Amino acid sequence: MTKNITTQTLSRLPLYFNYLTSLPEDKKNGNISATAIAEALGLNDVQVRKDLASVSRGGRPKVGYSASELMGDIGKFLGFENHDGVVVAGMGNLGRAMLECDGFADYGFDILCGFDCDKQLVGTEINGRIIRDISEMTEFCRSNNIKIGIITVPETSAQEVCNKMAEAGIEYILNFAAVRLNAPEGVMVHNENISLTLAMLARCKFSEQ
Numbered sequence: 374m375t376k377n378i379t380t381q382t383l384s385r386l387p388l389y390f391n392y393l394t395s396l397p398e399d400k401k402n403g404n405i406s407a408t409a410i411a412e413a414l415g416l417n418d419v420q421v422r423k424d425l426a427s428v429s430r431g432g433r434p435k436v437g438y439s440a441s442e443l444m445g446d447i448g449k450f451l452g453f454e455n456h457d458g459v460v461v462a463g464m465g466n467l468g469r470a471m472l473e474c475d476g477f478a479d480y481g482f483d484i485l486c487g488f489d490c491d492k493q494l495v496g497t498e499i500n501g502r503i504i505r506d507i508s509e510m511t512e513f514c515r516s517n518n519i520k521i522g523i524i525t526v527p528e529t530s531a532q533e534v535c536n537k538m539a540e541a542g543i544e545y546i547l548n549f550a551a552v553r554l555n556a557p558e559g560v561m562v563h564n565e566n567i568s569l570t571l572a573m574l575a576r577c578k579f580s581e582q
Contacts, residue, residue: 378427385424386447387480388414393444394479401444406437453481458519460543462534463526464489464504467549471523472499485517507537514541521545528552535562 392413393401407425411418422432429446431438448454459482461468471477472487488507489495495506505513513519522543526534531550538546539560546562548554556562 378424382424382427385416385421386428386451388416389421389425390444390447390451390453393440393447396440401440403440404437405440405443407432409437448481451480453479455481456483457481457521458517459484459521459523460486460488460510460514460519461523461525462488462507462510462538463524463530464491464494464499465525465527468523468525469499471525472502475500482521484523485519486513507534510537511541514538514543519543522547524548524550524554526550535560 389410392410393405396405407422408418410416410425411421414421425432425438425443428450429438429443431442431446456478459477461471461484464472464487468487468489472484474484477484484502486502487499487504488510489504490507492506494504497504514522519541520543522538522541522545524531524534524538524546528550531548531552532554535546535548535554535556539557544560546554546556546560548562548564549567551566551568553564554562
């Protein structure tokens, strides 16, 4: 098993993990082949076999993988068992939805709290998670060793929040604001433009017709 895998393989591993977690309990406790996974996901079975071999030694000829062990191997490789703390800045509809969702924990992420500048929201709770004033971000993140932040604020505030996150020691930012952010060296920003993604999906659909 090797850690030197391609970006393409890395992008497919969550697909395999999601599929395995969706299996009925009886199948999770049984064996599954790379071919079966490939057929279920509409992928090339040779590619799936190579992907799985890069993160697990559990495969056996004519037997396949223990589904539960394979799920564990993929989850371990992707760091799902690390339980990294995450904070969300911006308590609009998207930010609130993230705090209400418990599914992130399945992938090793614990959303600890939200931040906002609205005094009416500060001090309230969403799904047991406290909304804190944005001015508290630096102290909270440094005290809790937070390295991951999510930005769901309006475009006009996104850069300022990005700067605050960087000052707070956050190293990875998922940005949902429709604006390109300038982050200091050592801070990685992934811009997730929902409108652009929807447009790309629509164009792909039309191009297939």
